[in-house]
Amino acid sequence: MNETRARQLIALAAAWALCATATPAFAQVDFSGAWAARLHEDNLERGGGPEMNEFEGLPINAADRMRGDSWSASLWTVPEHQCIPHPADYGPNFSQLVMWKDVDPVTKDVVSWHTELSWMNPVRTIWMDGRPHPPAWAPHTWQGFSTGKWEGDMLTVETTHLKPAYIRRNGLARSEKATVREHFIRNGDILTIITIVTDPVYLTEPYIKSRNFQLDPGYRMTPYPCSVDVEIDRPAGAIPHYLPGTNPFISEAAAKHKMPLEPARGGAETMYPEYMERMKTLPTATMPAQPAASGSAQTAPAQPPANAGTPARGRER
Amino acid sequence: MPRRGARGRPSLLAATYFEDKTQKIEGNIVQFMFRNPHSFVHVEAPDENGQMQRWAVEWAATAQLKESGVDYDALKPGDHVVVTGNPGRNPADHRLRMQSVERPKDGWKWSGTVR
């Protein structure tokens, strides 16, 4: 090979390598560090928590509304529910956040990003190496399986394989068929996470929210061990819920805040500002009558078959 | 300084309890669970009909309790206590959210807001 030809081939190879690199290093942003939650958006829901049957601003369908109407907060005391962490699409609502990266020692490329939240310490991995998502029969997890790619200086993350969880933590379900897209955006010391939940089972439109965090270099993640104990003494397997038509609190939140009932029932139209014009035409909800002491819809658990032995009174670990 | 946020279970207080009501029970502690996501105190005390019940009184997570001076040995089984709290929405649970607890024997008392 002559020298001119060799120079041409070397230049060609170098140009190809430069173009084939996934993202120029200068477009990637470093999210590493500790981030304090700034509860500016949806403060009441994220802090004190939503009220019973308060579904406004969510694109839920009738099936999800029924899930919410059937839900009892007592469900959280069932042993299998006590130590559930927030799933990936709900976690940024609430906690302090720490992010770090794994770097390939040879190529120095970021192989994965990780997040950890202060409440329950769930750790999440966002794969940056192009690996495919697992097949349909793989296990689902609270944090799901996430892959990321750069779009300019914004990290876009796709998550599948989420366990069934919630859109809002007052009983509105989010199914395991949902997928989540997020955009991680850093502006100086502010991290914005935009979350888009698409659920073919329970949502009529994508549910979009944004959460902001501020860099907090002094923050140290603390452990949050959770133990499962008998919080409420009830037979094992008894599941608290309201039978259809028996939830006595459906209009309470709307009446308390002097709103009509219709917006509190949720639906995509309640997300949009023009709905406020419709609200002005609707009557204010009335406070429900106080339920009788024996009126709780706590359903008595069915008796197990005669040969199943005595049901255990709860279970501890 | 950025606010560091709550440390207990993300509250479902309004959905779980009647925040505008208060109930008082008096009885003996059966169990004090100093733990996450929420501590619980189980008290054997009569209900409004005079029937003895095992009341579940929800308290704060361990970090919040420690901050307010309550540690795992603050209460013991057998302690006679007076508890005031918000009643739970499900009366079958016999459940309160702790507002105050007092041990008359030595005057030990705690009051505060569970987050």
Add this chain to the structure above:
Amino acid sequence: MNKRVAVAGVIALVWVARVLAQATPPAAKPDGVGSVHVWPVQRNIYALFGPGGNSTVSIGDEGVLVVDTMTAEAAPDLVASIRTISNKPIRWIVNTHSHRDHTGGNPVVAKSGVYVATGNTRGGGGASILSFESALMRLNGSANSPDKVPEGGWPTDSFFVKQKDMFFNGEPVLTIHVPNAHTDGDAIVFFRRSDVIAAGDVFTPDRYPVIDLNEGGSINGLIAGLNLLIELAVPEFNEEGGTMIIPGHGRVCDESDVGDYRDMVTIVRDRIQDLVAKKMTLEQVKAARPTFDYDGVYASPTYTGDMFVEAVYRSLTAASNPAQRSTSR
């Protein structure tokens, strides 16, 4: 060619190699043969997915134990898929119940295996097959059931008490009868050291539970079976991982997945029980749509919410009939 050009060439080659390394994601794992897919669960245990029900496989130095053998049509692919993860002989088949989507492959899989002596000596070769007694009677034709398989697929061993234990591939293997659940012949298989449970059709997270009333199934028994799975399972952290459960149909699960499913079945049962107590007819109960909020997750064209409602209704109304019996002693 001068030295500088040669050095530049080497540098360029290294850079190209780097780019190729970046651009290539991790290699996919081998995944079974034909219509059957293999998924490693943990330690000794693999889950296999294909036509019909799921299979669970224990591999180790003693050989292979297979829980459920899919359909007859899928059996050759099942055996070939097992061969991709172990070349040891198949020694045991355990059937979780008698339905053909879990036992149709018995003859083919057993024939590809090797007999190991048990307390009951018998002639012939092939893997041993274990099932609960009532499942055996359906599989060998004694009970005049559509589940009957060719003779090579009949169970060679059975049990009629609560549990049968064995030690295989370095761990206790507990086959536990679940009375009157999906059928009256259900068994779950607990690999105690691997911490994996093969649940059969007691747990089917991708669909409503099928209650085979003709084969002694019942909704209360099924709920008890789900609660048994929860009793046995221990999650590792934050209600995730730890004991893994391979369902009769659907994905690999853990305790919280069983809990979520148990909640749904219990709530639907409670709703229908309430309507039965109000003396509603089946048509009235269906019209009340007690599964409406779950249909999007669990209903399918072949097993609708109405079909599940009917099974629960009939099970609950039969349960109030003292003639209903359990076969477990």
